[in-house]
Amino acid sequence: MRNINAIFKKEFRSYFNSPIAYIFMTVFLGISSWLFFRTFFISAQAEMRGLFGLMPWIFLFFIPAVTMKLWAEEKKIGTAEILMTLPIRDFEVVLGKFFASFALLAVTALFSLCIPISVAIVGDPDQGTIICGYLGLLLMGAAYLSIGLFASTLTENQIVAFILGICACFLLLIIGEEIVLFSTPNWLYPIFSYLGLGTHYSSILRGVIDSRDIIYYLTIIGFFLYLSTLSVESRKWR
């Protein structure tokens, strides 16, 4: 636990020591505010459904950018060799890095609270759906992060890690979409529709917090963190 904490602190600080965190937060908040306020005054409805609905697509490009350096850079400049010869287990490093990237996401989400706050000033939004929306956002973001982290363990090139992360998230996102499900064979239908990242997100967005959705996200996160650990360990016998 202490080790995870040490890695977490180091990684989290490194986000803020480099321009990554600032660029990420500024651009992300800028784009999402613009997308939100563009239609907000026209539709004149005090709700954030539209923005939350766009988030899976915005995250698709932002989240892999946060995770791409986590392993690829360590491998590239060789610091992984010191890190992985410290008295610390591989999964502790994986978890520490994951929590650091999640913390960055959480901080960003915290800043984005200015959107619902301004909505609350001009109107009377349904607070329940906004809270659910944020919960869904964090869960889905965490799932993306774990996928991006796994992509980063596969290569020492950050750009490759970025693209791989996007592709993996994209695949997992679209298999739950109607248009894909429409053309999948019947026996695959329930599997695809269950695995789709978006399906569970939209059910949370509707304001229904179902334990199945939460278990789904936790399973996805756990699965990809486990794969990351395996991938990091695989250096030993390759």
Next chain:
Amino acid sequence: MIEVKELTKSYGPTLAVNQVSFEARAGEVVGFIGPNGAGKTTTMRILTCYLTADSGSASVAGYDVQEHPIDVRKNVGYLPESAPLYVDMGVVDYLKFMTEIREIPKFERRQRINSVIDICGLSSVVQKDIGELSKGFRQRVGLAQSLIHDPPILILDEPTSGLDPSQTIEIRNLIKELGKEKLVLFSTHILPEVSATCSRILMINQGQIVANGTLQELIGQVQSDDTVHVAIRGADEEIRARLNEIEGVMEIRHVATGNGVESYEVTTSQGIDSPTELFFLAAVENNWQMAELRHESVDLEQVFLNFTTGEVEETAPIEEIVTQVEDTSPIEEIDTQTEEAVTGITVAEEE
């Protein structure tokens, strides 16, 4: 402290480490030398539990590297080749991070950090980020990192590469100092470094230990004749005749004549302990005026060449194999087969 038995590791078809066995104890400075790609780094990575061996066993500080990697790592300070560090961290932040992971108690951290800063001469750069440091200072930060928990075993992969001469000497002295209590295993391909710092030498070539012992022992193992340079005033023929009578003299080559002084290069057989003494006695007996008497002994460089390249080149059968293969196989295959042949021969000669 370190016990390695028949360690073998291959990357795909390339055999990086082949049946390596050795032992090392506390208070030793063991120099690990060999040509590039000989398997030094791979061996070190196995000992630090970064990689796993295909077969064989290794124990470090009494713990098996397979079964207790965490305990092994707690007892080892490791500096990988070219000191990879987080360039966006400050020097002190980095060391602090290391004290946290190394689980050094809070109240000791400051003192440990100060002590490694002192040992490694980092006090002038404590304010800086690692990215701003020169290669030499980065190397020192890497060393500081490996010393932070005061480990009984230090494994350093080319600790002096990229340093200027005075820094190199400092690091060597540090290694020597540390080697009084700890076990230091370090790799290098700079030969004078080995003779300057090591109490023992492990020579590795093509994944195999080809020599293991003190510098003197290794020099003793080299089958090579000694050469004595001697310059004497007098008549050429007479001198030659007398020189020939000296015990162990095998060949006399006349090198130069100048001002009535004749210079020779004399090859003496290896069994003679101190050939210069015999030459000196001969000079006294014959009442010669001696202008030069110099014994060229085998140095580490020759030992190195002898154990690594020399053997391979001198062995005849390889050429035959190459020519046989050339007729039939594509070029890539020749390489691997030749390599196999070479390894085979080295093994045979070793045994």
